[in-house]
Every structure is written in C-alpha cells, then in structure tokens.
Amino acid sequence: MDNRIAMHIARLQKEKAHLLVELGHLYQQLNAEIEVDVEGGDPELVDRDMTVSLIRVQEHKLNEIDHALEDARLGLYGICERCGHPINPERLEALPEATLCVECKLLMEKMPFHVKNLLNAREARVS
Numbered sequence: 001m002d003n004r005i006a007m008h009i010a011r012l013q014k015e016k017a018h019l020l021v022e023l024g025h026l027y028q029q030l031n032a033e034i035e036v037d038v039e040g041g042d043p044e045l046v047d048r049d050m051t052v053s054l055i056r057v058q059e060h061k062l063n064e065i066d067h068a069l070e071d072a073r074l075g076l077y078g079i080c081e082r083c084g085h086p087i088n089p090e091r092l093e094a095l096p097e098a099t100l101c102v103e104c105k106l107l108m109e110k111m112p113f114h115v116k117n118l119l120n121a122r123e124a125r126v127s
C-alpha cells in the first residue's frame, strides 16, 4: 500500500478514536442537561440545542470517516466513488475522509436532485 495512503488511514483511525471520546462526553453532557430540566431547574434550551447540533456534526464526521475506512478496507481508498478517478492527493491531505473528488463533490452539491438522477441514468446507458 502507498505510504501516504497508509498515513491518511492511520490519521482517520486516530481521529475516529478521538471523535468517539468526544461524542461520549457530549452524550454525557446532554444527559446532564436533560436531568437539570427534569428537576425543574432552569431549562437551558440554548445549551442543549448547541450540544445536540455539536453531536450531529461529530456523528456526521464519524460517518464520513467510517465510510472512508470502509473504502480503505476494500482497497478503494483515495478513489472517487462517483467517477472512479484518483482523488487529488492535496485534497486527501486536507480532508482524508473524502470519498469524492473535488469535481464530483461540487457537482453533487450544486445539482438539484432530479438532474443528478438524469445524469446517473445517462451514465448507466453509456457504460
């Protein structure tokens, strides 16, 4: 395996461990905040919303990392899932959990859903 890829994967595994610890803290925090509510204390809704949105962000990141690690397990790390081309090494450097190349990522973000479907259908016909 490419050295650089091995490094990215090690980084992802480290980040995953870190995220799990952090999420554990956040869940605890959320529970504590809910308990305050139950006891009739001042409901700190703003705090709780913030904890919930933090949890969402971290869980999303964890999903992306898991996704990239799964690709790595299949020997597909660093390959764009949409077009099958290698992902730019600089992009992987900045975002080791990336599973799409920049072009495809932009395409997916900008395109309305129905256009994506049309394109997928056309690609299926071509290939």
Ligand SMILES: [Zn+2]
Pocket (backbone or CB within 6 Å): 080, 081, 082, 083, 084, 085, 100, 101, 102, 103, 104, 105
């Ligand atoms: Zn691509």
